[in-house]
Amino acid sequence: MKDRLLLLMTPNMSLQKWHELGQLSRELNYYTALCRSSGLKLLVFSYGRDDDEYLKGHADMEVLCIPGWISRKIPFKLQNLLYHIWALMFFREQFRRVVLSKTNQYSASGFGLILKAVFGIPLVVRMGYYYSHFLGLGFVKRIKERIAFRLCDLIIVTSNEASAFIKKNYGIRHEKILSMYNAIDLDLFKPSGTQKEYDFIFIGRFEKQKNIELLIQVLCGLNMKSLIIGRGSLSHVVLEAVRRTPSIEWKESVDNSELPLYYNKARSVILLSEYEGSPKVLLEGMACGTPGIGTSVPGTRECIDHGVNGVLVGNGEADIRKDILSWFNNLNELEEMGRKASDWVRLHCDMTKNIKGEIEFYGALPLFRSFTMQINQKVPSC
Incomplete structure (x- = not known):
């Protein structure tokens, strides 16, 4: 049969x-x-x-x-x-x-x-x-x-x-x-009310497509608490940043079932990719009530409604840092974007x-x- x-x-x-x-x-x-x-x-x-x-x-x-x-x-x-x-x-x-x-x-x-x-x-x-x-x-x-x-x-x-x-x-x-x-498994990925420990979380492969070098430049320049999870051919770029920047924490791998804990500890998911399909990391984070910060590229811009459930930024290091800092000046507004991000994922994913x-x-x-x-x-x- x-x-x-x-x-x-x-x-x-x-x-x-x-x-x-x-x-x-x-x-x-x-x-x-x-x-x-x-x-x-x-x-x-x-x-x-x-x-x-x-x-x-x-x-x-x-x-x-x-x-x-x-x-x-x-x-x-x-x-x-x-x-x-x-x-x-x-x-x-x-x-x-x-x-x-x-x-x-x-x-x-x-x-x-x-x-x-x-x-x-x-x-x-x-x-x-x-x-x-x-x-x-x-x-x-x-x-x-x-x-x-x-x-x-x-x-x-x-x-x-x-x-x-x-x-x-x-x-x-x-x-x-x-x-x-x-x-997205909404029984697993959902808001938990966990106390925030990180300003940013990035999860993904350390490859050119993910714009790892730009990501590191932005995070080092902001000097805010960041968690990076992943590995790849550009691991050396991340490791060097971790050595010289105490505000950046790195984990090589975390099982998908454990990721909701980390998403809920972060104020935002950051993704500066050159292109995406339908980025699961971004969607999982949004499902947990963590708004996304992403470049305006295919895939990402279909998920982020700028200023509503996340923030779309350009490709320049200085402009990205400026845009991020302007949004982080109002944490209440960032939390509201997180609630709308969770609602968007529940509707579409x-x-x-x-x-x-x-x-x-x-x-x-x-x-x-x-x-x-x-x-x-x-x-x-x-």
């Missing part, structure tokens, strides 16, 4: 890496709820090698991993190519039980299209971030995107700007694409509502409709 939802992880991503980044519980919580509501069981296509241990306690979930004979010493692209070819043969029984496959990010769509061609598995291309709508695209990438968006069955994006771009530039019909902000909307969206797939009909027939009537 076909009864599986196949989650296609981003190439080179694994449950182990999710765990190391503190994201595992957040992702598994969402898919646990999604599968419980739809009646499906989760099958994860991972690029890890020993990910089984991360699904302990999840009886209805299974993970497929790279076999040990594929050497770690060869380039990642070659590892992935060998893995894909091997998987088509040795995981064929698992694939034959799949009702639909869903990418975690766009980059997994290529293998998803192969599975659709070989096994007839409907493909949902989901993108937590999509930045082609404000970057200049080369000819080859445009062709790849056009093929992926035309051949897949459904598309889920987390940004209205991204949705509008895909519809306009690739001729995708309205019914095929769902724009839905990232889901409720995980329960998002899952219901996602399942309704899948109703366009004949194979999914057939599965739900079988499930309904098994449920005895009252």
